Amino acid sequence: MNYQILDREAFLNTVRGDRLPREDDLVLTFDDGLADHHEHVLPELADRGLWGLFYVPAGPYLDDVVLDVHRTHALLGAHGGAAISEALTDIVTESMIPEEHREQFESVVYESQDNQTAVERAKRILNYYIDDGVRSDVLDALEVRLFDDPLQPEDIYLSESEIENLVDAGMHVGSHSVTHTVMSKLSPDDQQWELTKSFDFLSDLLGGLPIRSYCHPYGGAHSYTDETITLLENTGCLFGFDVDSRPITASVLQNERHRLPRYDCNEFRYGDATVSLG
Ligand SMILES: [Zn+2]
Incomplete structure (x- = not known):
């Protein structure tokens, strides 16, 4: 099929229920607020007269940190799954992995990605299983062992003025x-904090946020809860994206507007990412 990239207005009209979705509709989304999105994606879209949706975590700006998800990515990218998995065996003790996390996520995560086993093991441990209170310490220990010069926020994320440029374009x-954590591991209060803080950050930076939308960190039904959806509705969020290999149909728009399914780039011929972030 030949897809047509919807213009912004047609997409928003579709989400609002004023236009029926078509089978050949397509929009492009870019997650994680990476500097690449300004350096490479924006000029490519501009050349073609296209637009896209960009999902930015607020943590790097509010706390001047590299988020754990990207520290994990950098470690795996630089050293490979086998080295990280081996180092984790030394560093992580059983007491750092609560049994309920292991049970909650074991069968559901990374089902559809053809990862090397060691990469998958490392990502399971660092993204899902590990006690949230010790993850940063474990990453510190990995970085001390494996990096002379750990990543800095300004190396990988969009600057605030680059976020403004995206909107201006x-x-x-x-x-x-805010923190790009697995929301289903958080209490409703902590989830509310993640949503309020992140929308406030964007609204303050951009001088208002006429259309609020959200993208679930990691994605997949296991990564958020019914409370997440209710909180999104209550915060005036118009729509949200999940990762789920289905088209957005009229009934999806009616019933699942805050978890719209998206295809993962890894599913496409030229979309292979060695390490998918979610
Ligand atoms: Zn993400």
């Missing part, structure tokens, strides 16, 4: 939480 920018 007609792109849509939405929330991707």
Whole structure:
């Protein structure tokens, strides 16, 4: 099929229920607020007269940190799954992995990605199983062992003025939480904090946020809860994206507007990412 990239207005009309979705509709989304999105994606879209939706986590700006998800990515990218998995065996003790996390996530995560086993093991441990209170310490220990010069926030994320540039160029920018953690591991109060803080950050930076949208960190039904959806509705969020290999149909728009399914780039011929972030 030949897809047509919807213009911004047609997409928003579709989400609002004023236009029926078509089978050949397509929009492009870019997660995690990476500097690459300004350096490479924006000029490519501009050359073609296209737009996209960009999902930015607020943590790097509010706390001047590299988020754990990206520290994990950098470690795996630089050293490979086998080295990280081996180092984790030394560093992580059983007491750092609560049994309920292991049970909650073991069968559901990374089902559809053809990862090397060691990469998968490392990502399971660092993204899902590990006690949230010790993850940063474990990453510190990995970085001390494996990196002379750990990543700095300004090396990988969009600057605040680059986020403004995206909006000025007609792109849509939405929330991707503050810390990019697995929301289903958080209490409703902590989830509320992630949403409020991240929308406030974007609204303050951009002088208002006429259309609020959200993208679930990691994605997949296991990564958020019914409370997440209710909180999104209550915060005036118009729509949200999940990762789920289905098209957005009229009934999806009616019933699942805050978890719209998206295809993962890894599923496409030229979309292979060695390490998918979610
Ligand atoms: Zn993400």
